[in-house]
Amino acid sequence: MSIYKLSFKNLKRRKLRSALTMLGIIIGVATLVLLIGAGTGMQSYMKEQTETMMGDISIYNSSGGAFMGSSGDAYLNNDTVSKIKNMSQLYDIKEETQFTSEMNRTPIYVLGINNWDQVKFNGTPGVVVDQSLVDTFGYKIGSKITIKDKDFTVTGITKETTGMGMGLVFLDVEKAIPLNDNKVTSISASARGDPETAKKDVESQVPGTMAMTQSDFTKQIDDMMNGIMLFIGAIASIGLLVGVISIVNIMLVNVTERTREIGVLKAIGFTNQEVLGSILMEAGLLGFMGSLVGLVMAAILLQLGIILFGPQLGMEDVSLAYMLPAWLVLVVVGGATLLSVLAGLYPAWRASRLNVVEALRYD
């Protein structure tokens, strides 16, 4: 029976109190892991997508590119596209275009794509409509639809959405470009030699263009996500901090309540360090167990999130391992445990300094 085993027993002795104290840590850790985990998952997923889907460089109109609701001159026009296609540094050139239109008076967003791997859908590539259009018009595979007076046959249905109440249609890019007056949103290409050089060449030789390499994209994703995660991390840490403060509080109560017991331990011959250690251990255990429970809760919620929202974001094949990388688990569990031990320092120090004779007299 070592004095450290006593720490476990003490936590067990006051189960409700220990559980309530841990609750603070549990909620703090769960929130932190949930937010950071979701962010990290998105970040790795986006980066991976960029790397697999995108060529060495992507080229846009220098105004920043044409996206939803852009005006006509935000696109790359015919002239520009052919200049890019003629550059010897580039090969494997793929175009994409996107524009808004209407279908039976319902606004829709049309994405002309060349890589169907980036969309999750049922059916075959070619003409894929989203679930909202299916629900509104009762389309199924084989139905006829009309976009800008052109007729198409639906070949597939996707769960992805614009998230803005607009219908979404994916088309083969060759079919989509003529619908958009032959204007292109972006061109992705592989580069002979250094992508950075290719990027500079494009921008200098083709007026009105802007090019981004894969690493530009990854950096942009990192910058954005790191900023967001720092912010939400800071907010979620407040929860953890509250949990840690409640450990200080409860350990002070515990130590005061057990004054006589601590006196007995010292009278029996345990050293001040051993008494200090056992209280720190108790505080650390609270933090460690709380953070484990919080972690498991966050993992469950994240998995639930993947199942519920994954399909709409086109992320249903994201695995939990993306969201809970080893570093996050270690930092959070280690951090929460360390903070809890620190929280135990003052109560433990008070306990270790107790005068034996006075402590023995305590009721």
Add this chain to the structure above:
Amino acid sequence: MTDILDIKGAWKTYKMGAEEINALQGVNFKVEEGSFLAVMGPSGSGKSTLLHLAGILDLPTKGEITLGGKKVNELSGKEQAHLRRSQIGFVFQRFNLLSQLTALENVMLPMMKPDKKKGKEILDRVGLEGKYHRLPTQLSGGEEQRVAIARSLANDPILILADEPTGELDTKNSRMIMDLLTELNKEGMTIIIVTHDPMAAEYAQKTVQMSDGTIYE
């Protein structure tokens, strides 16, 4: 006979604001190995204070204490704790068992090396065979005090100190506890008890009287 404990010119002074209380006033106290002493005296005469010094739970304001050949004043706090753990068994009026631990766990708590077999043997010896796994709340006062005595024996001490060990027990249980201490003394253990109870004091080989912080033999 060698002296296990030698207290020379011990003063203990408590400061309460401007007031000074001399709980001990130059006490000289020698305890021979194998003896069984009872300390008696009126309330507030300094009996507990003396016992605390004997068990290194406290240090004198002035004076010198030698325990088992070691000068206590010269030891570090850590060394004092080790000496307490290895050489002294303390028995309290209020038993002071750890309520979350079973009888056996309480006995094993001070052990340097946890030894279940030895723990059970000690409990058998104080007449608690079969009650190893009872919690203190599941034991009578007399049984609790016997567990406390068993705990004090865990590290084979050279000295057992008991502050009013029968103070909270009825006559029958008091006699059982005193019989047990007498038995231990017959086996060679040195024992000092502080008591108000003349019946308990009768068990000792010798009784010393205290009043106003001094000893009268």
